[in-house]
Amino acid sequence: MKKWISALVVFIAVIIIGTIVYKNVTSPPVGVNQGEQAPGFELPDVDGENMSLSDFEGDFVVLNLWASWCEPCIREFPVLDQVHETYESDGVNVVAVNMTTTERRPEDAIEFLDENPVTMPIVFDEDGEFADDYPPTDGMPTTYFINEDGIIVDIVVGEVTEEMLEERLQPFV
Template sequence: MLKKWLAGILLIMLVGYTGWNLYQTYSKKEVGIQEGQQAPDFSLKTLSGEKSSLQDAKGKKVLLNFWATWCKPCRQEMPAMEKLQKEYADKLAVVAVNFTSAEKSEKQVRAFADTYDLTFPILIDKKGINADYNVMSYPTTYILDEKGVIQDIHVGTMTKKEMEQKLDLD
């Protein structure tokens, strides 16, 4: 009787362990740069010199924007991004990754941020994160859900309303 009881417990444990492993294997999103994939994490310095990573925004929707100061469409959408950040700060993180290696200087990026009164983090990309995300044109924006999964990729300028719709903030 004891042998049957122990065999039953072992069988239940084995089935549970197998089920847990299957759940862990198939519930994780594949890391990549396509819609439906987990956005690759990265860590860069901000204009203020602090380290910031994509993981810092977990739990919030993320507007991940790749831009440059010389990009006219980028300049056009920055005020809308700032408004979004202020309006939805409790559930949205705006993360702006500057293509710093294509800028004249970091001072130019800082002056740009000051001119537009930008309060969201501006990350200085000297590592090539732009290339890791296959950014070919500016601005390029990735919309991530609260778990860091890519929901949308948009190349070109967006209005505040378009950003709100893509982020499903209404």
């Protein structure tokens, strides 16, 4: 009887270990590197309503980190908005995250948006929690390309152009 119990315990242990290994091998790790599962977030938009990455589940997301003092961010803003308008109906969403904790004054971002209205969703990292998960260590702007499964498929540090965006989106639209 002890042999059967020992064999059963070993069998159950093998199943549990196999399941853990399978899940770790088949699910990419969460992180902000290419090939990793994009970390989730929930941030307020311009109206104070919370928006999260999961709101775009099943869609391709172009996630752009910006600040109103950042010259390349300002130059690429109209391009990002145009891409959003062009491809939103194809399941591509451009979401611009203002790195509010880097602004000289929190209201600078709102003043910038008042002077430069856009249709793409804008959210605000007011407390820096988003920056903890998506650190702009290599500078701003930074743009993440997140596929329909939530995997980061490309990252651009620095200003994006219309041509760069089109090239990166073509395989997904």
